[in-house]
Amino acid sequence: MAKLAGVSEATVSRVLNNVGPIKEETRERVLQAAKELGYVPNALAQQFARRRSGNIGVILPFVPKVHLFSTYYFSEILSGIGESAKRFGYDLLLIFREPDGARDYVKLFRTQKIDACVMLGSQDVPEERAALAELKREGYPFCLVNQRFEGEGFDTVDADHVTGSMEAVRHLLEQGKRSIAFVNGPEQYSSSGDRLEGYRAALAEAGIPFRQELVYAGNYSRKSGYELSADMAGPIRTGTIDAVFAANDRMAIGLMNGLREAGLEPGLHYSLVGYDDSDGSRIVSPRLSTVAVPFYEMGRLAAARLLDAEQREQAEPAPPGTLPVSFVQRETS
Amino acid sequence: MAKLAGVSEATVSRVLNNVGPIKEETRERVLQAAKELGYVPNALAQQFARRRSGNIGVILPFVPKVHLFSTYYFSEILSGIGESAKRFGYDLLLIFREPDGARDYVKLFRTQKIDACVMLGSQDVPEERAALAELKREGYPFCLVNQRFEGEGFDTVDADHVTGSMEAVRHLLEQGKRSIAFVNGPEQYSSSGDRLEGYRAALAEAGIPFRQELVYAGNYSRKSGYELSADMAGPIRTGTIDAVFAANDRMAIGLMNGLREAGLEPGLHYSLVGYDDSDGSRIVSPRLSTVAVPFYEMGRLAAARLLDAEQREQAEPAPPGTLPVSFVQRETS
DNA sequence: TGTCATAATGTACGCGTGTACATTGAATTC
């Protein structure tokens, strides 16, 4: 191109990439020529020559119709990842998991489509664990967000859901509640285990025995919370349950709606605390007490960590980042 | 690679791309060798050689903290785009607009990073209009979703917000309401204009004069709806307003919450209809009447159209697609 | 002035595919 600016292609490349010593005058001449011709480097050629795509992959759960997971959750994390990506000059390649459960993450790296990858919404099931272990074995950089795999040593950015749950339950205890039910999500998510742990810890701390029959199993969907209301309405009426801690806002809201149909109001007949501080928690009435999770920050950190390591070519896996969460009291407790 | 399978690289390429005549036996030999070696074509080299990235760009508004726009809205559209992309073998490259308003869309194409592009959340402002016009002038394929630019002939997938709004207002009229306020969003969005048009048409149809003082300006955020409640509480009490049609659910919900603080309940002191059929509309109480928009389908269609055209190398711009919406009655009206 | 170190630039080639064109081989036709 700008050979028409009296210099070799190599020099052009050097100028544009700021590599090697360049006479100031030459640099300006090249940049001037590039501007005049409206020259834009071909990213495909660059990627090919550099053997790096400059893309960071973001793996998302398969969602034909986004509804099991909170869109809030993903939007926040995604924005955070985007923030870091921009800062490091990377682009985001969005990848939905296959519906059939196939997860050939290695292929994504082998084809060079991505240089690193952030995993969202992954579950601790054997196939996933194996797929990630292979990824790690092959040395490809990836980072999990909001999901740990015990004993694998995967790079992870998580939030302190144990403490978050403890605080939520402590709060209910402070309100004088003694029969606190817990609506949890599937155990494939490490955060479910964390929350159960926090729930138990808070009870233990208060000298209250844990009772399995107060633990209800949902799947993080609003519907599952709604359906559990049928089982819980009775115990709430009789006082066998005087408060509910739900593992996410969606279930809490579903439960709340279901109990309302049974004539039970949160904050009046029972206390209710959700988890996530999602949009929904602010718009229901009464407004839902919940636990705020720094999703944006988690995404930002996960990507930053990957790209930072990428740049210095180092492999030292940063210690799993665990970000603090905070209890938010509103009107349901 | 699979030259070790007794054939030239060219033949390997032909086999893998299904191009040209190939002896069945050769094909199998190549595929067998590829499998044995675990061969995976280098996507970067492919893209470079084909001069196509195989990426479809998705332009999103700049969102340091996602909150002005409904995350629901984008998640749905994004999923729809993902669906089409997968079907055509494309990947999604996520691109956030620059905060400073710079929008060098052309560069994205010139660098070959994307082959086509879907625009989300774009506004009809001079810079955007110019940027898109340039894109069109240069012949780069792109498609707008939920936003039209009159007189430009851009490829667009929109929803019939005029009819949707008419139905919403008709519904209120059928309920006997005669003083229907309208809370609209910024006029940079064509859908705002559409909704105003629908609002006026429905009034005209019923022989009710349009009154400018019943039109309130929000910005599609929940906060703006909340703030407008201060202005509207009085008129509602006096009966100067007996119903409100809001241009989206977020504003409707904000308004509802604000009016509640003033002691006014939707469905009781006034009727309320929102727009979007977002998650929020289902979880507030009373549940919000609204208008369902096929966002997923819109994303799916936009991408499908682009990629379809891409494949047949044709340039005939499909007629702007306008998808139907549907009124959903719930409890606030 | 000559030597040497360093700055600045040019030359040449590789990166891994896709593909136009050339070549070979086999089937068909007269």
Place this chain on the structure above:
DNA sequence: GAATTCAATGTACACGCGTACATTATGACA
């Protein structure tokens, strides 16, 4: 049996950049 045709494959090169290495300019120093 020669000519023709087309299937099947090989050969060669382009794609646009980055970069190792070679080369030349520049200045410091003796």
